[in-house]
Amino acid sequence: MFVSIIQDIGITSLVSGGLALILVIAQRYLNDYGDCKIDINGKRLITLKGGSSLLNALSENQIFIPSACGGKGSCGTCKCQVLEGGGPLLPTEKPLLTTKEMTGNVRLACQIKVKSDVRIHIPESIFNIRRFQGVVSKIEDYTYDIKGVIITLTEPETIDFKAGQYVQLETPIYAKVRQKVGRAYSISSDPGNDRQIQLIIRYVPEGICTTWVHQYLNEGDQISFTGPYGDFFIRDTSADMIFVAGGSGKAPIKSILEYLSRVGTTRRMRYLFGARTCKDLYLTGEMHAFEQVFDDFEYIPVLSKPCPEENWQGRIGYVMPVFPELITDPANTEAYLCGSPAMIESVKKALIELGVPKDRIYYDSFG
Numbered sequence: 001m002f003v004s005i006i007q008d009i010g011i012t013s014l015v016s017g018g019l020a021l022i023l024v025i026a027q028r029y030l031n032d033y034g035d036c037k038i039d040i041n042g043k044r045l046i047t048l049k050g051g052s053s054l055l056n057a058l059s060e061n062q063i064f065i066p067s068a069c070g071g072k073g074s075c076g077t078c079k080c081q082v083l084e085g086g087g088p089l090l091p092t093e094k095p096l097l098t099t100k101e102m103t104g105n106v107r108l109a110c111q112i113k114v115k116s117d118v119r120i121h122i123p124e125s126i127f128n129i130r131r132f133q134g135v136v137s138k139i140e141d142y143t144y145d146i147k148g149v150i151i152t153l154t155e156p157e158t159i160d161f162k163a164g165q166y167v168q169l170e171t172p173i174y175a176k177v178r179q180k181v182g183r184a185y186s187i188s189s190d191p192g193n194d195r196q197i198q199l200i201i202r203y204v205p206e207g208i209c210t211t212w213v214h215q216y217l218n219e220g221d222q223i224s225f226t227g228p229y230g231d232f233f234i235r236d237t238s239a240d241m242i243f244v245a246g247g248s249g250k251a252p253i254k255s256i257l258e259y260l261s262r263v264g265t266t267r268r269m270r271y272l273f274g275a276r277t278c279k280d281l282y283l284t285g286e287m288h289a290f291e292q293v294f295d296d297f298e299y300i301p302v303l304s305k306p307c308p309e310e311n312w313q314g315r316i317g318y319v320m321p322v323f324p325e326l327i328t329d330p331a332n333t334e335a336y337l338c339g340s341p342a343m344i345e346s347v348k349k350a351l352i353e354l355g356v357p358k359d360r361i362y363y364d365s366f367g
């Protein structure tokens with residue numbers, strides 16, 4: 001009896017061990033795509049071992065496609081044209097692509113696996129995006145959940161960017177977080193200072209990058225990022241401008257205003273900043289100071305839920321009802337919006353209803 005139980009256990013262990021071995025061997029061979037080639041714009045050829053995402057394959061070769069969500073398939077910034085070898089469109093890609101993009105072979109680089117030779121087309125400007133190393137020279141608390149971080153560049157020592165663009169911070173492995181991630185942060189400083197960049201980072205509970213910045217990053221630490229990315233910069237026209245921001249959405253608009261104050265402008269500008277209570281306001285004095293610098297500029301903070309003890313004397317409610325008063329010539333107005341996806345959507349809708357042309361509404365959605 002005892003001998004037969006031992007025999008049974010032995011046979012079961014042998015069978016399951018054999019199956020596990022077959023699985024490992026099968027996985028090894030099934031996922032072995034061999035060497036694959038990526039032809040970029042018909043000008044550059046990369047050879048790599050197949051199996052990684054197109055996004056990672058390119059970044060390992062120092063080609064940095066924007067990837068604001070870090071490859072989670074939620075931002076849609078990693079779009080590129082895959083002319084051959086991309087395989088069928090995936091369900092994870094469809095929600096982020098328009099019909100025109102789908103028929104034009106536009107794909108999400110973070111979702112496609114390189115399993116065979118691939119031919120892609122990317123804008124030439126992407127070749128200017130690179131990796132930077134720097135040192136954290138200053139960390140300031142702006143509010144209970146927003147910090148300003150100044151990075152002094154070390155390699156290379158300067159950066160060329162347009163006011164309004166963003167970089168992607170690369171987090172290290174820290175505490176219980178065993179994966180490195182990349183996250184997008186708008187540069188909040190003037191491009192006139194090309195040796196430093198400032199970022200404004202709001203803490204997201206449980207967020208990988210913001211927890212690292214708020215709880216683990218110290219002045220003097222090394223930091224790396226890629227960039228610059230994005231097309232959220234002011235258009236060179238004479239149209240009126242309305243800026244609308246919430247939370248850390250103040251970052252790129254601060255950069256734009258600092259840039260404009262240096263080069264000068266006579267354009268009519270209004271800046272609405274939406275927050276919940278007085279505790280969510282920051283850099284208010286600095287923003288009002290621009291009223292003395294520009295010919296026609298006004299900064300208007302609007303609080304949705306000011307606490308009675310704060311004795312708030314400013315505007316109360318949401319930013320949208322203020323538009324008709326501030327936007328005097330909608331057809332000749334450019335709008336620059338920055339903040340949460342929900343805020344961007346409702347602001348865009350209200351602006352279009354008022355008569356601001358859809359193609360003059362520019363935004364960075366911090367989703």
Ligand SMILES: Cc1cc2nc3c(=O)[nH]c(=O)nc-3n(C[C@H](O)[C@H](O)[C@H](O)COP(=O)(O)OP(=O)(O)OC[C@H]3O[C@@H](n4cnc5c(N)ncnc54)[C@H](O)[C@@H]3O)c2cc1C
Nearest residue numbers: 068183184185186200201202206207208209210248251366
């Ligand atoms: C173009 C662009 C520019 C950006 N610029 C800035 C900037 O200047 N300053 C800034 O603070 N942020 C900015 N962001 C947002 C930033 O990239 C990160 O998404 C954010 O900081 C959260 O990163 P995390 O790694 O801490 O959180 P994750 O680890 O990515 O997320 C953790 C959890 O929180 C949720 N979550 C993620 N983001 C938010 C959010 N904003 N609010 C609520 N829940 C969230 C996720 O769904 C997830 O469940 C920008 C985003 C984009 C696309």
Ligand code: FES
Nearest residue numbers: 067071073076110
């Ligand atoms: S990196 Fe965000 S969708 Fe691909």
